[in-house]
Amino acid sequence: xxxxxxxxxxxxxxxxxxxxxxxxxxxxxxxxxxRQLAASPFFRSxxxxxxxxxxxxxxxxxxxxxxxxxxxxAVREVRNSDIEDAS
Numbered sequence: 001x002x003x004x005x006x007x008x009x010x011x012x013x014x015x016x017x018x019x020x021x022x023x024x025x026x027x028x029x030x031x032x033x034x035r036q037l038a039a040s041p042f043f044r045s046x047x048x049x050x051x052x053x054x055x056x057x058x059x060x061x062x063x064x065x066x067x068x069x070x071x072x073x074a075v076r077e078v079r080n081s082d083i084e085d086a087s
Contacts, residue, residue, distance in 0.1 A: 007076045009038040015080050030083060033062050038078045041071055051081075061086060 011019070019027055037043065037060070045058040046066075060067050068082035 006039040007041045007071070007078045009034045009080060010072075010077045011080045012082070015083055018083055026085075029063070030065060033065060033067070034078075034080065037062070037067060037069070041078050057081060 019030060022030065043060055043062075045060045048056050048058045051057050055070050057068050057070055060069075064085065064087035066082075066084040066086050067080060068084075069078050069080045071077070072079055
């Protein structure tokens with residue numbers, strides 16, 4: 001069960017495709033890191049830039065992945081728009 005302060009992790013379709021292409025061990029790692037981010041979404045980001053629609057996209061390096069996401073506070077969601085392998 002999620003903690004009361006946590007957010008739900010939501011993935012864009014493109015991110016789901018990336019996840020499906022990962023080896024099982026790396027997929028488990030990304031899922032673990034995503035859950036940690038959702039449980040405590042207010043990490044200090046490495047940088048943030050607006051996308052084409054003006055939505056501020058946060059970029060955060062965790063271990064050897066760069067997570068790109070935005071926080072939807074109204075519905076308590078971490079909206080993952082990209083995950084890149086930085087290894």
